[in-house]
Amino acid sequence: MKPEAGAVAISGRRRRYTLLTRRDKILLALMVGIPLALDVILVWGPTLASVLLSFTNWDGIGVPEAKNWVGFKNYQFLFTGYSQFWPAFAHNVIWLLWLTLIATPLGMLFAVLLDREIRGSRIYQSVFYLPVVLSLVVVGFIWELQYYATEGFINNALGLVKSGHLIDWLGDSRLNLYAVLVAASWRHIGYIMILYLAGLKSVDPSLREAARVDGATEVQTFFNVVFPVMAPINVVIVVVTAIEALRAFDIAFIINQGKNGLELLSILITNNSLSEATLVGFGSAIAVVLLLISLVPIVTFLTRVMRTST
């Protein structure tokens, strides 16, 4: 029997009512199945594989075997013996704090200023947004040219090359992280600015008018009216900032492959499992740690999105 649309499909023991034709069902199965399959193959599969590999000492050649199983040894070494792990962790935290406390607020400030339709705001917008279209690798190269101790723009402009008191922006392990953070912010500010500007444009102008009528100052209007209305955008901004800090990689890697003060978790993963050194198991252990840390902002973001949509 071929069920028609709206017909009652009768199965052997139970009767189920459905409005879907067989074609609809196939279509639905495909629409759910294909993304699900892709998700499993491209996201869950590799994630699970990473977790499993983190318990091995597999070197990336051939197929992992039972003798590669080392239990928690990778994690034990990671937390107790690996001299680069905690510095890398600390650098990621500094990165996060810097972006949250300096770069992101600056981007928001620029957005608010540009939202006021000051003269030439289009030009400012373009100027601040320009770095965002560059890949971080290019940003890294550009800033490397500024920072080079002997040939770089900064030391030459400051006259330090002539006087012989070089500042080693890239090599001094107390300085280079901040030098890189300035470069990263250069791009991050424009990114946040555009996101926030889009949000500001969508704020109902009548709210501001009402605030003005009530005699609120510009600052009061922003903090008491606009900012709360922007809550969904604010969450996005916070999450974007957190994710940017966790995936920080490119600029530091371009400069010196993440050593000597520029250790970052993502770079440790690369240096261990994707470079000529093929400590895939150990690299996976670091990746799992980074995944667990990343889950915090991701879960926050998702619960927030889910809540607003229901």
Added chain:
Amino acid sequence: MGDSREAKRVANRLQAGSLTLPYVDQELALDLGLTRRDVLKIAGYGSLAAFLAACGSTSAGSSSITATGGKMSIGSYNTDPGSKAGTQAIVDAFKTANGGTNVTLNVVDHGTFQNTITNYLQGTPQDIFTWFSGHRMRFFADKGLATPIDDVWDAVKGNYTAGFASSVKGNDGHAYAVPTDYYPWAIFYRKDVFAAHNYSIPTNWDDFKALCAKMKSDGLIPIAFADKDGWPAQGTFDILNLRMNGYDFHVNLLTGQNGQKWTDPKVANVFKKWSEITQYYSPAFKGLTWEQGADQLLKKQAGMYLLGLFVSDEFKASGSQADLDQLDFFAFPDVGSSYDAEKALDAPIDVFMVSKKSPTLSANLGQAKAFMEFVSKGSTQVTFWKSAPGAIPTASDADTSQYPALTKKAVDIVSKAQKITQYFDRDSRPDFSGPNGMQGFLLSFLSNPSGDTTNLQKQMQTFWEQLPPE
């Protein structure tokens, strides 16, 4: 045949200038221009077949393993302007010489090539790839990712000295590579700078330090040093460790053999010695690339530079022949140990290897082997060398008459060395020598050279011990 008596007999006949070939049963007059030394060398091979192959004559084995025409592919990491042009030149020459073989050349950035080598060799590599001799070559041979080429090697080995012969052998005794060039590490300087200040070449450690102090007072950077990329510092570690503790200790340390540990006080002594000269290094050296260090030497800002002969490529790239003519080097000064006599130094050898997993290899094996034979020729290597003067040909029949004084001297310093190492990152495992390990450790040392290194050495050893079996 194949025993040493046979070889001696052949050698004796050779000196007499004639040879009876068993197959032909006829006496052939030989005019090979062989010196006594060559004859002894040939005798050392211990087989007539090897001798015939060594002479580069039309040995039957050679023609059956190679093929003309057709096509093949090469994966190359030669991306510096000089070595890139050189690779292209030898590929072009090969096409012409081998009946128009269609060669696909895939050039990948040097660092990227090196970092992705494991995946590259397991995926779909080209038929032939550029690589290094040493531990890294043997590693991929052990893992079954390289094709042994004993037949090619047998055909070409007469063109190589014993040192190169051992550099192509895997742990299983098979040949896996053909060496194409090498370069020594030494202390480079400008002759005009030394002449202007009346400096003399230091031969021992105290003279060396005194010269550094003198240069400093003369307003020069005594030693150009540039370690942003992490690997250049390993050259200084190598030479100090070789000279202070000897070749055997160095090899054991880098490979962890015979229970050698990084916590050994002998390693601490190396760091202590090293700390005596770090004050003479380029300012801000942790943020400089080796090219910038070379520029300091080129621009007469720095007096000396411990680096490989490839520093001359940088001089050549400056476009000034006058500058290149001023470049000279001297051997690392004696440090006053019993190992000074070894005259050991880093002289890395670059090679071509045949991959294993290339999907086209079964069809192209003949052409690939023809290419391997082609690059073993002195003429091919000289073609490459003309573009990259820092890469000295390895073949014995290379035309050395064209060499400038610098190259001749480089050949000489290597031939005088009793022990030769490849370089830290070619002699040790990559997970230990890379940014993850030793590069970072040496940078930590250089941040505080006068400090106690006990803790640092402990970190090195801990890191070594947790590495999985290779």
